Amino acid sequence: MKRILIFLLIFTAMISSMFSEITNTKKIATFSVVAYDEETNELGVAVQSKFLAVGAVVPYAKANTGAIASQAWGNTKYGPEGLKFLEMGVSPKKVTEILTFKDKDSDQRQLGIVDGQGNSYTFTGKNCMKWAGGESGDSFAIQGNILAGEEVVEAMVEKFKNTENLPLGKRLIEVLKAGEHAGGDKRGRQSASLLVVAENGGYSGYNDRFIDLRVDDHETPIKELMRIYKLHEKTFQGSAYIRRGVKAMEKNKNKKANILFKRAMNIAQTYNDDPVLLNSIAWEFAQHDYNMDFALMSAKKASKLKPEDPNILDTLAFVYAKKGNYKKAVEIEKKAYRLSNNEIFKEKIEKWERRIK
Structure with missing residues (x-):
């Protein structure tokens, strides 16, 4: 039955007119990182571009399933359709082949995919504007187009590999910063965004959208994204980590729970002059009888x-x-x-x- 469903989706994708329906004919010159955090099961996408409101076009993610960045001459159908295939167990590489097959403009597409197990793949069409390319590895896919050069991607990969100790959201912004410092988008900068999903990670645990931050038009979008991230961190993330930790304990995933509790405690210690945050952390731990x-x-x-x-x-x-x-x-x-x-x-x-x- 599963094979039949996969075949039907593939067939639909190949014959659909979706690949010829492009929502915006302006090429999205950008650099992005798509990644998975094995310790917390978070999936995320961070992106920066000389393009208005890039966060509305490039990033897609679903908890326990995968994350996708669709850019260059971006096809906004790649994200939702790609996540459907990932949810059915199709590999990132195969998903890319499905999405680009019969797409007459696939040579101008660029995308990075990571699934819920950390498998990854990056694709750059041969006619993407130079410099364009990417690299994928364990739990990450990094790519960009109209970049200053290959060194942009190389710097981002190095930063990702050397920041394992950071929470995924902050780690992805640091990767963007490394790309910018290496030259970034050679046309300049305008917008940036960060999307991180985790099961029950959203506001009050009602959805999976743990972090969803966008800088739509700014002179220094990555710097502004980090400023907003820190506000989000001290306002929402501590209590969210605790709730997720409790859920993990209920499923006997004690190691994961302890990691999540530790993240909450680190936030409390980072902002130990904020009484509202400290009060929130204390209340969440107490009502669940933990720590x-x-x-x-x-x-x-x-x-x-x-x-x-x-x-x-x-x-x-x-x-x-x-x-x-x-x-x-x-x-x-x-x-x-x-x-x-x-x-x-x-x-x-x-x-x-x-x-x-």
């Missing part, structure tokens, strides 16, 4: 930075209650109640006081 010592340390630090914030005090009290120190929890919650007159806080006080007795 309670770190939760208490973070909550204490947050309340020290912002001692009159009733919500932060409520988190600190909650952590103490989770650790069984109801007397301390009541003492702190009473202060939170005095500052806010929040009836929910009053109910907690009454509940914890009963526990003391």
Whole structure:
């Protein structure tokens, strides 16, 4: 049955007019990196170009499936169709052959593909504007066109291989920076984007879009992308890592869970002067009963930075209650109640006081 479905998709792709329907006739001169993080199962694409809003055209990704960058004279159907084939177990190389077969303009296409196991492939059509080319390897595909030279791709590959310790999102931006420093797009720069997906990685865990950031028109798009990334990191990523870690623990994937928890802890330590972030980290750990010592340390630090914030005090009290120190929890919650007159806080006080007795 699976073979029949694959055949039907291939046949549809070959006869469809989709390959002749190009959404934009302007060539997307760009350099990109597509990659997979084996430790966290994240998949991502980062791209920079002398092209308006490149993030709306080049990157595609689906959690546990793969990631694709479609560029040069970009065909926006390559992304969705390619992900369908990857989901069915077709290799990145074979997916490329399917997508480019019968595409009369395939010699002007460029794409990089990585699947959910780290297999990769990069393709550059023979008529892509020079310099154009790419390199693929374990868990990455890097490519570009209208570049200053081959050294751009070489610098990006070297940076990718030497930044294994970084979270995937930050790693991909560093790879873009290396490409830019090596000459980048020889026409200049205009936009950049970062897309990273992970199962339940999106806002509140409702979808898989862990990071989706775009700089559509800027004099220094990669620098601006990193600025926005840091804001995203301290606003959303800590709690997302914890939720994903809990999900991993529920599936007995303890090694992965510990890696994800460690990522959250690193973020808290990086931004240890931000009471809102520290409070969020403490709350997420406490409500899931994980890393309670770190939760208490973070909550204490947050309340020290912002001692009159009733919500932060409520988190600190909650952590103490989770650790069984109801007397301390009541003492702190009473202060939170005095500052806010929040009836929910009053109910907690009454509940914890009963526990003391």
